[in-house]
Amino acid sequence: MAEEPDKELTPIAAGEKTNYSDGIFDRKTARQFSSNKVTQEHIDLILKAAFAAPTGGNQRSWEFIVVTDKNLMLDMKQGNSYSQALDTAPLVIVIAVSPQTAAYPELLTMDAGIAAQSILVQASKLGLASVPMSIAPQKARIDGVSRALHIPADIVPHIMICIGQPLTDAVSSASTNFYDERKVHYNRY
Numbered sequence: 043m044a045e046e047p048d049k050e051l052t053p054i055a056a057g058e059k060t061n062y063s064d065g066i067f068d069r070k071t072a073r074q075f076s077s078n079k080v081t082q083e084h085i086d087l088i089l090k091a092a093f094a095a096p097t098g099g100n101q102r103s104w105e106f107i108v109v110t111d112k113n114l115m116l117d118m119k120q121g122n123s124y125s126q127a128l129d130t131a132p133l134v135i136v137i138a139v140s141p142q143t144a145a146y147p148e149l150l151t152m153d154a155g156i157a158a159q160s161i162l163v164q165a166s167k168l169g170l171a172s173v174p175m176s177i178a179p180q181k182a183r184i185d186g187v188s189r190a191l192h193i194p195a196d197i198v199p200h201i202m203i204c205i206g207q208p209l210t211d212a213v214s215s216a217s218t219n220f221y222d223e224r225k226v227h228y229n230r231y
């Protein structure tokens with residue numbers, strides 16, 4: 043069967059957006075941030091959103107390390123060549139998991155990912171830009187972040203999210219209509 047040509051990707055229309063939840067389609071990605079700090083009130087709201095995320099078997103085996111110290115952020119870059127956002131971000135939240143105490147350790151990666159999305163959406167709702175950056179499963183990244191933040195050996199940092207005001211206009215593909223019916227299957231594949 044001949045392949046269908048790629049559909050043109052269009053921004054989601056303003057009217058259409060009203061039916062979507064804020065925070066998802068207006069999420070902005072930034073890798074360069076202004077020096078404006080994120081307020082403690084906003085940090086608390088972002089953390090509450092993270093704790094509201096679902097986990098497998100309700101195991102809730104994550105922990106969140108809030109980093110605001112720029113020297114620590116620069117240390118976290120060791121072993122992670124794709125983490126330039128750490129140079130300027132005023133806030134980084136590291137999502138770490140505890141495989142040894144988790145009831146379902148095989149689900150921890152998904153738990154961390156879902157908590158990350160909650161953080162991204164809440165940050166977006168507060169008008170803040172963000173970028174998620176993976177740590178696990180790369181050993182060099184796990185070691186670099188663990189060493190910088192004194193994370194004990196039985197706790198594994200999985201993903202970190204830089205958050206702040208973007209230095210310039212932040213862009214994101216989140217507002218692009220990526221809906222692709224070829225990737226959606228109803229009832230049978």
Ligand SMILES: Cc1cc2nc3c(=O)[nH]c(=O)nc-3n(C[C@H](O)[C@H](O)[C@H](O)COP(=O)(O)O)c2cc1C
Nearest residue numbers: 070071073124125127173174175176213214215216
């Ligand atoms: C699991 C995961 C890991 C990512 N790791 C990095 C990373 O190490 N460094 C980085 O700059 N961006 C990272 N990103 C951000 C993606 O590059 C970005 O979300 C993607 O390009 C889509 O852009 P958008 O968020 O603007 O839609 C990661 C995103 C995800 C979901």
